[in-house]
Amino acid sequence: MEDNMRKAFDAIRAEDALKQTTLSHLKEKVFDPTPKSKKIFNTLKPRFYARMIVATSLVVLLLFVGSFSYNSYFTAYAYVDIDINPSIGLSLNQFDRVISVSAYNDEGQDIVSAVDLEHKTYEDATKLLVDQIHTAGYAQGDDALTVTVQSPDATKQTHIIEALQKDLSSCVEQHMVSNVSVFPVDSSTKMASHNLNVSPARYMAVQEANVVDPTINMEGCRNMSLTQIKQHHTNVINAQNTDDTLPIGPTESCQNMHNGSSHHHD
Amino acid sequence: MKTEAEATRAIDLYGDTIRRICFMHLKNYTDVEDIFQEVFMKYVLFDVPFESQAHEKAWLIRVAINSSKDLLRNFFRRNVTALDDSMLTGFTIEQEDKGVLEAVMSLPVNYKNVIYLFYYEGYSAVDIAKLLNKKENTIYTWLARGRQKLKEMLGGEEFGR
Numbered sequence: 286m287e288d289n290m291r292k293a294f295d296a297i298r299a300e301d302a303l304k305q306t307t308l309s310h311l312k313e314k315v316f317d318p319t320p321k322s323k324k325i326f327n328t329l330k331p332r333f334y335a336r337m338i339v340a341t342s343l344v345v346l347l348l349f350v351g352s353f354s355y356n357s358y359f360t361a362y363a364y365v366d367i368d369i370n371p372s373i374g375l376s377l378n379q380f381d382r383v384i385s386v387s388a389y390n391d392e393g394q395d396i397v398s399a400v401d402l403e404h405k406t407y408e409d410a411t412k413l414l415v416d417q418i419h420t421a422g423y424a425q426g427d428d429a430l431t432v433t434v435q436s437p438d439a440t441k442q443t444h445i446i447e448a449l450q451k452d453l454s455s456c457v458e459q460h461m462v463s464n465v466s467v468f469p470v471d472s473s474t475k476m477a478s479h480n481l482n483v484s485p486a487r488y489m490a491v492q493e494a495n496v497v498d499p500t501i502n503m504e505g506c507r508n509m510s511l512t513q514i515k516q517h518h519t520n521v522i523n524a525q526n527t528d529d530t531l532p533i534g535p536t537e538s539c540q541n542m543h544n545g546s547s548h549h550h551d
Numbered sequence: 552m553k554t555e556a557e558a559t560r561a562i563d564l565y566g567d568t569i570r571r572i573c574f575m576h577l578k579n580y581t582d583v584e585d586i587f588q589e590v591f592m593k594y595v596l597f598d599v600p601f602e603s604q605a606h607e608k609a610w611l612i613r614v615a616i617n618s619s620k621d622l623l624r625n626f627f628r629r630n631v632t633a634l635d636d637s638m639l640t641g642f643t644i645e646q647e648d649k650g651v652l653e654a655v656m657s658l659p660v661n662y663k664n665v666i667y668l669f670y671y672e673g674y675s676a677v678d679i680a681k682l683l684n685k686k687e688n689t690i691y692t693w694l695a696r697g698r699q700k701l702k703e704m705l706g707g708e709e710f711g712r
Binding site: 314 | 552554555558559562563566567569570571574583584587588591592595596641642643644645647648649651652655666667670671698701
């Protein structure tokens with residue numbers, strides 16, 4: 286049996302190709318890793334992972350910074366509302382750039398649709414608005430321009446007011462408006478006016494007029510000029526002081542406006 | 552780790568033995584190639600020095616048997632892989648010897664291992680017991696049963712002894 290077994294198994298030998306393949310395999314994996322395989326297993330992988338980690342970190346950082354920057358840029362930090370009828374509101378970011386524009390009435394919509402204000406500084410945007418208001422015929426020499434400023438940052442609020450007072454004074458000099466009034470409003474007034482979709486100046490003027498004439502309401506005065514509202518307020522007080530009769534005109538206008546008819550200040 | 556020269560020497564010296572063990576256990580050349588490479592990869596990476604050439608050879612045989620068994624334990628190979636007819640075609644084998652090889656290959660794994668190691672490699676039952684980490688009596692039992700099966704398959708008195 287031993288002889289038979291030996292004779293049979295003697296025929297089985299490792300093929301030269303098998304030996305060579307095995308040697309090549311060992312050479313490639315162990316003895317002489319080529320730059321390709323060596324790099325794959327020893328160099329490129331750590332580098333690859335290191336690069337991936339760095340790249341991923343950068344992407345995360347960029348996303349974080351981008352998200353932070355985006356939020357910073359598009360977060361309203363101050364509000365500038367212009368009212369002369371047209372009535373328009375500007376939201377500013379902390380970089381003093383306009384990030385949104387809103388028209389409080391039809392006249393305001395007419396103006397904001399004619400100018401591109403977003404991403405401009407509030408000074409440039411305000412100047413463009415006043416020019417457009419004047420060009421469109423809404424501002425005549427006897428109209429008063431009222432600008433309110435609201436910001437949680439008192440310093441910034443003061444800075445904006447001072448800058449606008451200086452910039453807009455030229456409007457009076459150029460006889461575009463009779464006078465310019467720029468003043469601060471608190472956040473509750475801004476919020477209340479915002480909820481009624483009117484400018485803070487208009488909100489305050491109507492509130493004051495409503496004290497002496499309860500028939501005046503916000504909707505009725507939406508498309509009146511501030512000058513008209515204030516004039517009506519003055520007229521009511523004067524009438525109450527003389528013969529206790531309410532004048533007709535602005536009051537009727539406010540009431541008619543509330544019923545849907547349109548009145549323009551000019 | 553061993554050098555390339557040591558690996559070349561081992562392949563030249565023990566390659567045929569490892570190939571025969573692969574031949575007995577495996578069903579296709581791809582598996583043979585895998586196990587052959589695996590055995591010598593383990594040899595190259597094995598840092599403990601061998602006491603002798605016999606020790607070295609026994610170590611390689613043990614690794615080859617265990618690697619082959621591990622491969623065959625794979626459910627897919629155990630149930631799906633069929634014997635590749637070309638396993639015998641690469642060698643110059645007489646018809647009579649072919650019958651012997653096929654008979655040994657058909658034995659249960661433990662029987663064919665001891666039959667091969669005892670009759671071809673010339674190990675004693677005691678050596679085989681050490682090599683396979685089994686009891687001597689177990690090796691004797693496997694030898695006896697392996698011989699009996701070969702006798703049944705191949706016939707003749709010589710396979711019964």
